[in-house]
Amino acid sequence: MFHILFSLTVYSIVFLLLALICKVYIDVKKSSIISNERFNDLNKLIKAEDEKNQQIYQKLVLVNNLHESLFNRLFKITNDILLFQNLIFDNRS
Amino acid sequence: MKKRFLSTIFVIFSFCCFPQSSSKVIDSLKKELIKVNGEKNKAKIYGDLTWYYSQISTDSALVYGDKAMSLAIKIGDSTLLAQTISDNGIVHYLKGDYDFSKDLFKKSLNIRNQLKDSGGIASLNYKIGNIFYKTTSLDSSMVYYLKALEYYENNNLDVIANSLKANIASIYMTLKNYQKALNYLNENLEFFKKNNQLEFTGNVLVNRASVHLFMKDTTQAITDLEKGIAISRKVNAYPTLGSAYNNLGTIYNDKKEYQFAKKYILESIKIRKKTNLGTELESSKLTLAGIYNALGDFEKAKPLLLNSLKVFEKENVNDKLLNVYLQLIPVYAYQSKPDSVSYYTDLYIKSKDVNLQEKMQSITSEIETKYQTEKIEKEILSQRADLAEKQLNLNRKNTQLVGLGILTIVLFVLGYLLYNQQKLKNQQLKKEGELKEALVKIETQNRLQEQRLRISRDLHDNIGAQLTFIISSVENLQFGFKMKNEKLTNKLSSISDFTKETIYELRDTIWAMNKNAITIEDLQARISNFIDKAAVTLKGIEFNFSIDDSILKTLEFKSVKGMNIYRIIQEAINNSIKYADASKVDIYITKIDNCLSFEIKDDGKGFNVEESISGNGLNNMRKRAQDIQAKIDIVSDINKGTSVILKV
Numbered sequence: 150m151f152h153i154l155f156s157l158t159v160y161s162i163v164f165l166l167l168a169l170i171c172k173v174y175i176d177v178k179k180s181s182i183i184s185n186e187r188f189n190d191l192n193k194l195i196k197a198e199d200e201k202n203q204q205i206y207q208k209l210v211l212v213n214n215l216h217e218s219l220f221n222r223l224f225k226i227t228n229d230i231l232l233f234q235n236l237i238f239d240n241r242s
Numbered sequence: 243m244k245k246r247f248l249s250t251i252f253v254i255f256s257f258c259c260f261p262q263s264s265s266k267v268i269d270s271l272k273k274e275l276i277k278v279n280g281e282k283n284k285a286k287i288y289g290d291l292t293w294y295y296s297q298i299s300t301d302s303a304l305v306y307g308d309k310a311m312s313l314a315i316k317i318g319d320s321t322l323l324a325q326t327i328s329d330n331g332i333v334h335y336l337k338g339d340y341d342f343s344k345d346l347f348k349k350s351l352n353i354r355n356q357l358k359d360s361g362g363i364a365s366l367n368y369k370i371g372n373i374f375y376k377t378t379s380l381d382s383s384m385v386y387y388l389k390a391l392e393y394y395e396n397n398n399l400d401v402i403a404n405s406l407k408a409n410i411a412s413i414y415m416t417l418k419n420y421q422k423a424l425n426y427l428n429e430n431l432e433f434f435k436k437n438n439q440l441e442f443t444g445n446v447l448v449n450r451a452s453v454h455l456f457m458k459d460t461t462q463a464i465t466d467l468e469k470g471i472a473i474s475r476k477v478n479a480y481p482t483l484g485s486a487y488n489n490l491g492t493i494y495n496d497k498k499e500y501q502f503a504k505k506y507i508l509e510s511i512k513i514r515k516k517t518n519l520g521t522e523l524e525s526s527k528l529t530l531a532g533i534y535n536a537l538g539d540f541e542k543a544k545p546l547l548l549n550s551l552k553v554f555e556k557e558n559v560n561d562k563l564l565n566v567y568l569q570l571i572p573v574y575a576y577q578s579k580p581d582s583v584s585y586y587t588d589l590y591i592k593s594k595d596v597n598l599q600e601k602m603q604s605i606t607s608e609i610e611t612k613y614q615t616e617k618i619e620k621e622i623l624s625q626r627a628d629l630a631e632k633q634l635n636l637n638r639k640n641t642q643l644v645g646l647g648i649l650t651i652v653l654f655v656l657g658y659l660l661y662n663q664q665k666l667k668n669q670q671l672k673k674e675g676e677l678k679e680a681l682v683k684i685e686t687q688n689r690l691q692e693q694r695l696r697i698s699r700d701l702h703d704n705i706g707a708q709l710t711f712i713i714s715s716v717e718n719l720q721f722g723f724k725m726k727n728e729k730l731t732n733k734l735s736s737i738s739d740f741t742k743e744t745i746y747e748l749r750d751t752i753w754a755m756n757k758n759a760i761t762i763e764d765l766q767a768r769i770s771n772f773i774d775k776a777a778v779t780l781k782g783i784e785f786n787f788s789i790d791d792s793i794l795k796t797l798e799f800k801s802v803k804g805m806n807i808y809r810i811i812q813e814a815i816n817n818s819i820k821y822a823d824a825s826k827v828d829i830y831i832t833k834i835d836n837c838l839s840f841e842i843k844d845d846g847k848g849f850n851v852e853e854s855i856s857g858n859g860l861n862n863m864r865k866r867a868q869d870i871q872a873k874i875d876i877v878s879d880i881n882k883g884t885s886v887i888l889k890v
Contacts, residue, residue, distance in 0.1 A: 152641075155642060159642070159645035159646060163645065163649050166649070166652040166653065170652065170655060170656050170659060173656065173660060173663055177662070177663050180670070181670075188674065191677040191678065191681060194681055195677065195680055195681050195684060202684055202687060202688050204759070204800075204801065205691040205695065206691070207800045208755045208801055209691055210802050211751050212694075212751070212755065215702075215751040216698075218747060219705060222743075222744045223705075223744075229733065229736065229737045230712075230737060233730065233734065233737065236727075237730065240727060
């Protein structure tokens with residue numbers, strides 16, 4: 150009697166544990182799939198942001214070039230205006 | 243009765259197995275032995291000689307048997323060895339050495355079991371069964387007979403199967419299981435009738451009559467005997483006839499129908515005189531003497547009895563001797579010979595006592611053997627039960643251990659999987675965290691840069707407005723104050739033009755900034771716009787602008803690259819306008835070897851590229867081309883126009 154009960158118990162536990170193993174395995178697979186999807190989404194976002202970053206960078210390069218050029222030009226304009234002013238004063242005198 | 247059975251079987255078997263005289267066969271075998279080559283063939287002939295000699299001389303049979311066995315061992319032929327051992331076993335059986343014979347048969351059986359020789363195994367089972375029958379181990383005998391019978395019946399070997407059935411019937415008769423004995427005899431009878439073997443049919447009828455007699459069915463016994471007699475007469479089966487008449491006479495004698503009994507016994511004696519089989523004749527004579535005694539014809543009984551006495555004393559047949567002594571008592575009493583009466587009475591009593599003692603001893607030893615056997619069997623059974631119980635317990639323990647082992651393994655696997663799952667989760671969370679961090683970082687960076695761009699845009703708007711103010715102020719000064727000084731006027735013009743250029747540059751940059759990417763279409767629009775404005779102000783120059791159809795309008799460039807391409811084209815066109823004195827300026831965008839080619843060609847005065855000192859404009863173009871990893875070629879010659887080719 151004891152033997153039957155013992156065997157029944159052990160094999161029931163084994164069966165339950167096997168079912169649990171299957172469940173864990175399925176969960177791991179599911180979790181992998183979900184994680185991969187999330188990673189893909191995040192990667193897509195990062196890629197999009199990266200592209201945006203590239204575009205902004207390009208624009209900033211243009212802006213920097215422009216600022217450099219503007220600085221030189223405005224300096225020249227200012228210089229020319231001052232020269233013009235001097236010329237006017239020279240003529241008057 | 244039982245001896246009749248077995249001898250009948252032997253007769254049947256011999257009849258089946260020995261169709262010709264043994265001596266003739268032996269002679270021919272000896273001749274063959276001289277001629278034959280090879281040890282295997284010699285061994286086979288020795289084996290045959292053993293078999294045939296066993297019917298004539300067991301000593302000679304044993305000599306040849308030993309030779310055959312030695313050769314078989316030397317050759318190493320298992321089949322031959324099994325056969326020679328079996329032949330030797332038969333010889334020892336015929337000699338009456340049953341124990342040794344049994345050992346030899348069992349040895350041969352082992353070899354045949356290994357060879358899986360079913361026919362040989364069946365034959366040996368039959369022989370071992372015969373030995374057990376001889377040694378009155380009827381249970382063991384039955385076991386072996388039944389094993390052999392199964393084989394012969396399955397393989398339709400009816401003749402041998404029927405002889406086995408007769409033996410089994412004999413065992414059942416001995417065990418007083420008359421019904422089963424009858425069943426087997428009936429099967430035998432059916433077989434012989436079907437095959438029209440009248441001699442054997444008669445014999446079986448006689449044996450069946452004996453069984454009926456034991457079952458106290460004298461009527462049926464008489465019927466069977468009469469049928470047996472009728473059939474045996476047809477085929478002149480004298481031994482069977484003799485037995486049948488004798489048994490019939492005995493039945494009528496027991497029924498006290500002495501005339502009939504005398505008639506049949508006399509017939510039996512007449513036939514048995516011809517057959518002369520052992521003590522059968524004297525047995526019939528003894529029965530006749532009994533009948534004469536019963537009829538009061540003592541004178542006729544006496545000579546018969548005295549003759550039988552000699553024969554039975556010589557053959558030492560005790561139960562018949564007892565009967566003779568008993569029959570002689572009334573004879574001598576009739577003859578008024580009290581001494582003889584007394585003598586035979588004492589002899590009878592003594593012999594009976596001895597007989598009884600012997601029987602008692604035999605029964606006692608049989609019971610003792612049975613008891614011991616049963617005791618041993620009980621012990622064996624009990625040991626087997628213990629073993630079985632131990633085995634069962636062991637199996638149970640094994641099952642439990644296996645179960646626990648599996649449980650442990652499963653637990654380990656589960657633990658490992660859970661650990662793995664957690665590890666994986668942690669890795670995934672970590673990676674997700676890193677990605678999110680990177681995303682946040684890049685988003686933050688983008689936001690900052692966008693903020694900078696917004697600030698720049700505001701600044702540019704402001705600067706644009708201020709530059710416009712500077713231009714309008716300068717133009718006001720120019721046209722409002724009527725300056726006569728050329729120098730001043732020129733200066734103001736140069737300031738105005740320079741400021742306008744600054745505004746154009748600002749606007750171009752804002753245009754590029756407002757796009758995430760510059761397409762061919764955008765470039766086309768911008769260049770066309772530029773050309774149109776130039777064409778309006780410079781009416782003497784013809785501008786042509788074409789794009790190859792193979793080029794996709796949606797082809798994109800990054801802002802800096804697109805801007806640089808536009809600037810180079812713009813600079814080239816400006817140079818053509820300012821310095822070339824050209825009347826025609828062509829702008830082509832084509833695709834050459836997977837590269838885009840932007841060509842600005844004029845028909846102006848040209849210049850010597852090698853000798854000329856590159857001005858800011860040309861240097862700028864080269865620098866811009868270098869920045870965008872493009873190749874720029876300036877092809878020009880005096881009065882041959884200039885061509886600026888930019889390959890991207």
